[in-house]
Structure formats: C-alpha cells, structure tokens
Amino acid sequence: QVQLQESGPGLVKPSQTLSLTCTVSGGSISSGSYYWSWIRQPAGKGLEWIGRIYTSGSTNYNPSLKSRVTISVDTSKNQFSLKLSSVTAADTAVYYCAREYSSSWPSWGQGTLVTVSS
C-alpha cells in the first residue's frame, strides 16, 4: 500500500518561494503508470488542483498557477516536489500530495499547512 508524506516549511514570507516535498513509501515512484499530483485547500474552503508530474517527467499545471509553479521528481529519493514562487497570503493553505490513477486520487498524504506571512 503506497503512502505519501508531505514535508517543508510551515511558514513562508510574502514574495518568497514555497517549497514542499512529498516522500513516497511502499512502492517506487518510477514504476507503474501514475501521475503524482499536488492539491491545496485554504482553510474552510474547497480543493484546488495545482498540477501533476508523470513518471516520465512530463508535467501539467493549473493554468491559473502555471506561471508560478514547478513540479519535479527525484526518483533516486522516491520523492516529488512543488515550488510555488512569488507567494501571497492567498497561497496560505493545506497542501496535499496525491497519487493519481485513472484520473482519480485514491492515495493522499495527510496534508501540510503552509502559512504565508511576514
């Protein structure tokens, strides 16, 4: 059973870059036909898809965030990462990593709260 765990700073200053890593255990990140996704949720609000990376390294991003987002994968560490630049308070949210299979997300990390504040 694959498990995912987000990690990274819980506090980021405005205009800086938010960086998070998702560590995958219970299976190789490079095996199988999976996309690895990032999804976020501001407190008390709904879910927003940020983007995804395929095992080959190809990416898809939410057009509303595309200019600020980079998702990458490190197969040697069984991890994939999210970088979101020029953050503002509107980027404060719980960030989830998830494994996508057949256009759904059956496997999620527990989520990590990132607050943007000076």
Next chain:
Amino acid sequence: QSVLTQPPSASGTPGQRVTISCSGSSSNIGSNYVYWYQQLPGTAPKLLIYRNNQRPSGVPDRFSGSKSGTSASLAISGLRSEDEADYYCAAWDDSLSGLYVFGTGTKVTVL
C-alpha cells in the same frame, strides 16, 4: 477556483437518503468522468466514487453516483452518523490546456 457547483449543505436523519448534486458544463462533466470525494474534519479527502458510478473496494454500497449530461449526483442511502463530512465532486476540464476542477463542496449533516 471551483468550476463545478454543489449545494453548500445537505442534511438528513439516520436511515434517510440524501442526494448531492454537482453541476458543470460541456467541457468538464459533459465530456469526462465524474469523481466524488469524502472529507472528514481534519483529514485528507477519500475517494468515494470513480468513473461516475464505480465504488473503490471498501466503500459501502450505500454510496452511489450517477451522471446525466452536464450534471452528476451522489446519493447516500441509509444515512449514518459517520457520513457527516464534506463531499466534493471532481472532473477533468478540457478547456485551456486542460485541468482538474472540483466542486464547491457540500457539508452533509446527520441530524
């Protein structure tokens, strides 16, 4: 930016049937599968329904999904106290370069 519209709340007494709607457009629900997620307080979402009406193993058959045109529905029959949660629909949207979109979310309360 939620593109799919859901009612903000729904409620019922134990044993009742509750239905949640999800309204979209031709670029998302109208041309792609719909997925449903259950989110208990303080936890990550859990996949409840995939490909419009399929249940992952372990999901009770009290949960059922359907789709017609540009709308979809999730029904919970035999409502139980542990069903009190937020529910979200999701679908791929073919507009722009493509993206996943979610519903606005529905809070289900068991009275």
